[in-house]
Every structure is written in C-alpha cells, then in structure tokens.
Amino acid sequence: MSNEIASKTLARLEQREAELAVINNVQKALLEQKDLTQIYQLVGDHIRDLFDAQVTGIYSFDHDTGLEHFQYLYEDGEQIFPESRPLNNIRKWIIDNKSILHIKENADDAIHEITGEKHVAVPGTRLPKTLLFVPLMVGDTVMGCVSLQNLDRENAFSESDVQLLSTLSN
Secondary structure: OHHHHHHHHHHHHHHHHHHHHHHHHHHHHHHOOOOHHHHHHHHHHHHHHHOOOOEEEEEEEEOOOOEEEEEEEEEOOEEOOOOOEEOOHHHHHHHHHOOOEEEOOOHHHHHHHHHOOOOOOOOOOOOOOEEEEEEEEEOOEEEEEEEEEEOOOOOOOOHHHHHHHHHHHO
C-alpha cells in the first residue's frame, strides 16, 4: 500500500513541476516583452512536450466576427498554419458550455452526437481518435481553447492529463 501512495505522490509532484515550468517560462517571456505570437509558441511547445498527443493546438475565438484563429497547431511533429475559419459546432459547444470537452473513444460518433454534423478535420490534418479541449476563459467568457488530440488510439489522455492541461490553461 505504501508503494502505491508513494507512486501517486511522485506523480502529483511531477505534475506540479511541469505546471511550474510552463508558468515560469510564460512569466519569463512576459518579462522579456515577447509578443503574443512568441508566447503562444512558447506555451504550445511546452504543452506539446508534456503530453502524448500527435496534435497540440491553441485557438482563439473572435466573438464579433465568429472566427476561430489558429494561434498554434502542430500535427505529427510539423507546425501547420491554417487560415482562420468560422467557429464550428465543437467550438460553439465549448463556448456555450464553458467546460472541458474530453472525447475518449468513438470520436466520430461523439462529435456527430454533440454537433449534429459529420466530424471534419482541419484542412491538412487527420481525424483524431481521442480529443481533449480545455476552454481559455477571461472572466466568464470563453476566448479560445487548448486542444490535445491523439490520432492513433482511443483513451489516450488520463484524468491526470485533463487536470494538468486544465491547470495550465487557467
């Protein structure tokens, strides 16, 4: 029993260490007066290094124009620069519900159930088997989200991963 407690304690310490590393690097970037693009890049790179995800994305939402802007998007080790696009129903769900969207399995069916539409990939990308979206909140408004996606397997993100990404996003 004590090995299990020690293992859980070690996992929590490693999680906190990862959180602090990202926070410290963002603070450093702000102090160095880096622009917002550089900060997105820095944060995205750290998030990409922390998780087992082939896709890491940071998106901002323009509520006035109804557009989603791709601030950071990596798939399979390659950075992608898609054009801004109208907010899709997944993003609208995140905005309306102001909560995490974690699809662990049967992603195409789950997306269809949530949106009423066929699951469509961002141009130049593949459809994932596991999706995790964490809203980026400013006050009571969802201004964007951070996403992890695994293209190869279902149930790719643990509750610990969800908690860590949520902490980092906030």
